[in-house]
Amino acid sequence: MTDPADWTAAEMLEAFASRQVSPVEVARSVIARIEAYEPKLQALYAxxxxxxxxxxxxxxxxxxxxxxxxxxxxxxxxxxxxxxRGTPVPLGTAARDLVPAAEDAPPAARLREDGVVILAKTTMPDYGMLSSGLSSFHPLARNPWNLSKNPGGSSAGAGAAAAAGYGPFHIGTDIGGSIRLPAGWCGVFGLKPSFGRIPIDPAYYGRVAGPMTRTVHDAALMMRSLVRPDVRDTMSLPFQELPWLDLEIDVAGLKIGVMMEAGIGISLDAEVRTCIEKAVKKFAAAGAVIEEIPPFVTREMLDGLDDFWRQRAWMDIGALDEEQRSRVLPYILAWAEGGKSLTGSEVYSGMNQMMVMRHAAVAATKDFDFVLSPVAPVVAYQAELASPVHDPEEPFEHIGYTVAFNMSDQPAASVNAGFTAAGLPIGLQIIGRRFDDIGVMRVSRAWERMRDAQRPWPTP
Incomplete structure (x- = not known):
């Protein structure tokens, strides 16, 4: 009998209902898993x-x-x-005062209302602005597939916890790839839903919360709860009763675009390319109509976004006193300081480039039912690095495949596509039209059934 820590949520619910296992027994198993693994992974907070x-x-x-x-x-x-409620929110940085939160944010509130047992919070980098587990407040998070590697970020601890079997449900946030990148590098499923689908507080342009799980079905169980309305999110979509658990789809006849090149940033790794091409061939063999999509993200778009986000970060960091500022992760401080001398017109131009990226993403994908791409151009990198390039002057060279679909509000998921020769996971990104979250979930489930048998999950 498998360890209950590795059961899916669906298996747990069935066992609870039949009285075969109780939530107490499952909790004990998950706590034992955490106590065995956490000294190495350092994925949890509180x-x-x-x-x-x-x-x-x-x-x-x-x-x-x-x-x-x-x-x-x-x-x-x-x-x-x-x-x-009751837990401070340091945002990954040692620069913030630790003030207990007065109430649950919407995603936490929805899960708690439905009886979920909240184990812990998961770690993240300073201000959520790295695809890394590097933080000035939290210990360095690591990837359970290879402890010398990074879990990705900014939902770093969430990706590591999902792969390590710290229970079946995990929630991350994503504003440029922060769910999909760690999901891809940790070999789990991660959904960046349509903007506004899951109420969140505070809301911000392009920012979403979403599930990170070992299976698509478990993510669908979470979505039933997470999408319920909350007036605190003034940017949320109108609530819809959607058939989250209806995950069946026939991919035959679907028109699927393939974006193999991001058009910007790090070159695509050969093993990643081969793995994604193999996935595309499986969709074609199942009857999907495949057509290549040329890259559309430009240097001007990415640099404009970088300018806007630097200045946004400097608004927070620049307001700190000198002693507080000294506690910020040096990489993040160096990056944010690049925003303090930007003029108003430069910041506005940067924001405008985000809108240009938005229109380009919709224009490039509008003629397709779904789009496939790599999640990232490379696999998990060294744990101690802030990014694959590790240069605050080139911070976003690895998000060319993901960030445009935050700007365009489109749903996009990461599903494991395979592994490198060294055993590191490779993520396949599945992108849908705006608001077609159900479609992305269905195609992701179809891919789960088509792909090669998965490797056993890593163990402590």
Whole structure:
């Protein structure tokens, strides 16, 4: 019998309902997994085993008395920047004061309402502005497939926790690839939903929350809860009752675009290219109509976005006193300082380039049902580096495949496509038209069935 820490949420719910296993037994297994693995991974923040057991016992009582909630007893982690009541939100940086959050942010509130047992928060880099587990506040997070490698970011701990079996449910956030990159590099499923689909607070242009799980079906279970409305998100979409668990689709006849080149940044690694090309051939063999999409992200777009985000970061970091500022991760401080001398017209031009990127993404993909691409041009890199290039003057050379679909509000997922010869995961990105989150989930599930057998999950 497999360790309950490795069960899917669907398997847990079935076992709870049949009284084969209780939420308390599952919680004990997950806590044991965390205690064995966490000294090496360092994926968690504010882990409270006693609180976990108390919540699991309350869930067990609801199951016994026929009062179980939709996701009762399922263990979950929540990214550190998504507030949970009573826990400080440092945003990955030692520069912020540790003030306990007054209430749950919408994603945490929805899961708690449905009986989820919150295990811990997950680590992230300073201000969420790295595709890395490097932080001035949290210990260095590592990739469970290879502890010398990075889990990606900024949902660093979430990606590592999902791959390591810290329960089945994990929530990340994404403004340029921060769910999809760690999902790809950690070999798990990650959905960046349509902008506004999952209410979030604070809301910001391009920023979304989304599930990170080992299976598409578990992510669909989470989506049923996460999409419920919350008035605190003034940018959210109108609530829709969508068939999240209807994951069946026939890919035959679908018109699928393939974006093999990002058009900007790091060159595509040969092993990544071969793996994604193999995936495309499987879709073609299943009857999909395949057509190449030329790259559309330009240097002007990416540099404009960089200018805008630098100045946005400097607005926060520049307001700190000198002592506080000295606590910021040096890489992030150096990057943000590049924004302090930008003129108003330069910042406006940068924001305008984000809009140009938005229109280019929609124009490039509008004639296709779905689009396939690599998630990243390279696989997981050294854990101690801030980015694959590790240069604050070239911070975004690895997000050319992901960032445009934040700007365009389109749903996009990362699903494991295979592994390098050295055993590192490679992510396949599946992109849909605006608001077609269900379609992206269905094609992702179809790919789960088409792909080669997966390797066993890493163990402590």
């Amino acid at each position: 882990f409270d085993p006693d609180g976990v057991m108390a919540d699991a016992k309350a869930s067990e009582a609801r199951w016994i008395h026929g009062e179980a909630k939709p996701l009762d007893g399922i263990p979950a982690t929540i990214k550190e920047n998504i507030a949970t």
